[in-house]
Amino acid sequence: MTKTVLSYSVASELDNYLNKEVGKRMANNGGVKVLKKEVIGELAEYCELTWGGIDRIKRGLATPSLPVALKIAEYFNERVENIFKLY
Numbered sequence: 700m701t702k703t704v705l706s707y708s709v710a711s712e713l714d715n716y717l718n719k720e721v722g723k724r725m726a727n728n729g730g731v732k733v734l735k736k737e738v739i740g741e742l743a744e745y746c747e748l749t750w751g752g753i754d755r756i757k758r759g760l761a762t763p764s765l766p767v768a769l770k771i772a773e774y775f776n777e778r779v780e781n782i783f784k785l786y
Contacts, residue, residue, distance in 0.1 A: 710784045713757045716775050717742075746770040 717738055724733040736750070743753045746767050755761040756771075763771065763783070772779035 708786050709762045710786060711756060711759055712782050712784070713753075713771065716777065716782055717757065720775065742771065742774055745774050 717735055720738050721733050721735050724738070725731065739753050739757070740750050743750045746753065747770075748767065752761070756763050756767075768779050768783050772782055775782065
């Protein structure tokens with residue numbers, strides 16, 4: 700049986716979406732500072748991951764599983780392919 704090798708990479712736009720979320724929250728709170736790590740913590744809880752797990756995905760050190768990628772997209776009310784791009 701021949702093993703199929705898939706050659707692709709995943710580019711993550713997660714950091715951009717986190718920054719947008721921080722900006723939205725600051726705008727909604729009258730400019731009161733919102734920490735990115737708070738948003739990462741909420742996203743981690745939503746996805747049932749650790750803060751470090753989300754951080755590794757954000758920095759491109761880990762690729763999320765399909766269920767996690769879908770949960771991240773759901774959190775931002777966005778399409779998964781807009782956050783994670785296959786090349």
